[in-house]
Amino acid sequence: MVKTLSKSRSSGKIFLKFFLIFLIVSSTTNVGAQEKHSQKGAPEPDLKVGERLYYGLISTGEDAKACASCHTYYTSDTINWNPSALEMAQVAADMDLATFKSHLLTPSGAMREKVHINYELTDEQLFNLHGYLTELADSGVPQKKMSINTILIFLLLGVLMAVALVDIFFTKKIKFKLIHILIIMAGLAYQGKVIAHTLIDFGRSPDYMPDQPIKFSHKVHAQDNQIDCNYCHYNAQHGKSAGIPSAGLCMNCHMVVRNGTNSGQFEIAKIVDAYENNNDIEWIRIHNLPDHVYFNHSQHVNAGQLDCAECHGTVEEMHILKQENDLSMGWCLDCHKKTNVNFRDNDYYKTFEALHKDIQEGALDSIKAADVGANDCMNCHH
Ligand code: HEC
Ligand code: HEC
Ligand code: HEC
Ligand code: HEC
Ligand code: HEC
Ligand code: HEC
Structure with a gap:
């Protein structure tokens, strides 16, 4: 026993x-703030101290907020208007110490004056903090613990x-x-x-939604500033796809509007940068039908007179765009079975003689999209 x-x-x-x-x-496998780039003679920043300053574990000033509370490592479902830790670090890494210091201790610009307050940092602390950010920009954000x-x-x-x-x-x-x-x-x-x-x-699941390269908000544009969907997605009226506007189109307004109420200059500066360097903004596509399905926007919004919201929901209320419907075959077929088409005044439907006769004789009072072939396999699967 x-x-x-x-x-x-x-x-x-x-x-x-x-x-x-x-x-x-x-x-312990992820605390990888290794000291690379040693230059002989030049003083080395203490990266551990820099990291602690970043997280506010060492005081950065009375009533000062930790950098990490705004410049976060990881993305969330709700919008965080502050630059992410990595993007901020990439900008900081390109600054010399004097510029870095002025951005924190004597900031200029409406937003910076509001957020970078109360910092009391010695030159040595700034040096260590800058060293940590340079390392972060280099090695990327560590995996989530x-x-x-x-x-x-x-x-x-x-x-x-x-x-x-x-x-x-x-x-x-x-x-x-x-x-x-x-x-x-x-x-x-x-x-x-x-x-x-x-x-x-870790981003291995289909639910994972990556951040867009610029914090573009449909709420700010389509609701708060009443910009019509068609101003940016004009192609939806005439073409197969609705299209995403180019940086050049954004510049129609952002040539002048350089300061966002929520994000300051940081996000809008990315548009200007892409435009001036002729780079594409690499928007991450959200809606994506498989290749074997044919879908045409103008057929639906122009011929069919459907509102964007019928398929995309209340986009104007979204800071972060979400796909509203599952885009399954059943979803397409269901709507075709219950949605009327404008049959009488549309030349497109002249060929459906039998249906015209039924309508005239009162045997049918409305024609659904499915009645005019919208649910034939070949229409969607060429
Ligand atoms: C209250 C939130 C907040 C805190 C705390 C904060 N920041 Fe920022 N930071 C911002 C915002 C918002 C911007 C964008 C401002 C703009 O571009 O107008 C920004 C911009 C920056 C930039 C880029 C400057 C530029 O002009 O592009 C750097 C670098 C930076 N922050 C570093 C830091 C460091 C280091 C700390 C901690 C000592 C810190 N921030 C604390 C919100 C914050
Ligand atoms: C100021 C320009 C602008 C306006 C106005 C605008 N959009 Fe967009 N739209 C964009 C940009 C940029 C993207 C790509 C970034 C994103 O997905 O948020 C986009 C993305 C989308 C997407 C998702 C595309 C994808 O990747 O699958 C849909 C759907 C959409 N917009 C619908 C609308 C609707 C509906 C309206 C009107 C309520 C509207 N948009 C107004 C610029 C605009
Ligand atoms: C028709 C004019 C117009 C167009 C086109 C336009 N914007 Fe804007 N945008 C605005 C206005 C107005 C604001 C609000 C500025 C403010 O906060 O006072 C704004 C704000 C923003 C902001 C900051 C939001 C905030 O609250 O901080 C970002 C980022 C932005 N736009 C990105 C884009 C991008 C990307 C495009 C192109 C796809 C684009 N905009 C096209 C008018 C426009
Ligand atoms: C919200 C309702 C609705 C949804 C959802 C919908 N459709 Fe349609 N669709 C219509 C209407 C209404 C028409 C008829 C348009 C017209 O008057 O020409 C139509 C017509 C069509 C046509 C043309 C048929 C013809 O006669 O040439 C095709 C193809 C089509 N839809 C494909 C799709 C696909 C693919 C999907 C799903 C990814 C889809 N639709 C989802 C309402 C919808
Ligand atoms: C009948 C349903 C339906 C309507 C109405 C509709 N869309 Fe779409 N939209 C879709 C589908 C389905 C996709 C995915 C298409 C694909 O992957 O080929 C899509 C994709 C998009 C995209 C992604 C990029 C692209 O070029 O396809 C944008 C942007 C968009 N829609 C904007 C709009 C706007 C703006 C309107 C209103 C003017 C609108 N949509 C009306 C069903 C619809
Ligand atoms: C209104 C448009 C539409 C019509 C009509 C249509 N389909 Fe589809 N079909 C789709 C869409 C959209 C998908 C993609 C579904 C997805 O990705 O979840 C699809 C997917 C499929 C697939 C692949 C199944 C899968 O799980 O990916 C097959 C097989 C298929 N359809 C057969 C047919 C046949 C047979 C018909 C005629 C009876 C037909 N479809 C009519 C829109 C349509």
Whole structure:
């Protein structure tokens, strides 16, 4: 009896050790602020100190906010108007120390004057902070780590599960096997969920929505400033696709409008930069039908007189554009079965003599899109 107990205790310890090693390994593999670029003679920034300043772990001034609270590493579902940590670091890396200092201690520009306040940083601290940002711009944002709480619960459940297993096979202290099973099931469910979420955070899941290269908001443009959809997506009226406007079209207004209420100069400066250097803005496409399906915008918005919102929802309320419908075959067919077409006044439908006759004789009071061939396989699958 004594023997089995100590045996089980030691196997419990092995489990515990195993978990601790796993945790230590997984939490240290990513702290990769290595010191590269050593130049002989020149002073080296202390990157660790720079990182702590960035997170506000070392005071950057009384009432000063941590850089990391605005310039975040990771994207979220709701819009964060501040430049992301990486984009900000890329701009900072190109600045000399004097410019960097003035942006933080004596900022100019409406937005910078509002956000970069209360900083009290010595030249040495600025040097270390700048060094950290230069390194960040170079090596990119590290992979997401689990939060301490998640890790602790993960660990605790691991230990509980281990103990439950040990008790089933060795110690046999608790008679009701159901308790063991419940503990193990709850543990597995939680750990499975944590692993799934971690995978989503790493961008391996289809739900993952990457950030657009510029924080373009439909709400700011189509609602707050009442710009018509067709001003930017004019192609929808005449062509197959609606098209995304070029930087040149943005410049019609942003030649003058250089300051955003929410984002300051940072995002709009990217348009000017793309325009002046003749670069395309690499918008990430959201709606995408498979290649074997043919869809034509002008057929729907021009001939069919449909509103954009019927298919895309209330785009004018979105800061971050989301796909509203699943674009499945069933979705197309359903709408064709229930939506009327303007049959009488459209030359396009002259050839449907039988239907015209039915309408005239009152046998039909309306013609749906499906009645005029919208649901024939060949119309969508050429
Ligand atoms: C309250 C939010 C906030 C905090 C805190 C903050 N920033 Fe910023 N930062 C901004 C915004 C917003 C901009 C864009 C301003 C603009 O372009 O008008 C910006 C711009 C910048 C830029 C780019 C400057 C430029 O002109 O393009 C740098 C570099 C920068 N921040 C560094 C820092 C550092 C370093 C810290 C911490 C010491 C920090 N920021 C703290 C919001 C913040
Ligand atoms: C000022 C120009 C502008 C206006 C006005 C505008 N858009 Fe856009 N639209 C864009 C840009 C730029 C993108 C690409 C960035 C994005 O997806 O947010 C886009 C993307 C889209 C997309 C997604 C494209 C994709 O990748 O699948 C849809 C749908 C869309 N717009 C619909 C509308 C509708 C509906 C309106 C009117 C309520 C409208 N837009 C008004 C510029 C504009
Ligand atoms: C018809 C005029 C017009 C066009 C075209 C236009 N914009 Fe704007 N944009 C505005 C106005 C007005 C604002 C609001 C400025 C403010 O906040 O006072 C704005 C604001 C912005 C902002 C800052 C938002 C904020 O609140 O900080 C960004 C970023 C932006 N536009 C990007 C674009 C891009 C990208 C394009 C081209 C795809 C574009 N705009 C085309 C008029 C336009
Ligand atoms: C919100 C309703 C609606 C949705 C959703 C819809 N359609 Fe349509 N579609 C119509 C209407 C209305 C017409 C008839 C337009 C007209 O009057 O010519 C039409 C016509 C068509 C036609 C032309 C048929 C012909 O006679 O030549 C094709 C092809 C088509 N749709 C493809 C699609 C595809 C592909 C999808 C899905 C990706 C889709 N539609 C989704 C309403 C819709
Ligand atoms: C009948 C449904 C329907 C209507 C109405 C509709 N769209 Fe679309 N839209 C789609 C579908 C489906 C796609 C995906 C097309 C593809 O992947 O080939 C799409 C894609 C887009 C895109 C992505 C880029 C592109 O060139 O295709 C934009 C932008 C867009 N729509 C804007 C608009 C605007 C603006 C209107 C109103 C003027 C509008 N749409 C009306 C169904 C619709
Ligand atoms: C109104 C347009 C439309 C018509 C009509 C239509 N389809 Fe489709 N079909 C689609 C769309 C859109 C998809 C893509 C669905 C997706 O990606 O989820 C699709 C996908 C498919 C696929 C691939 C299935 C898959 O899971 O990817 C097949 C096979 C198919 N259609 C067969 C047909 C046949 C057979 C007919 C005639 C009875 C037909 N379709 C009529 C729009 C249409």
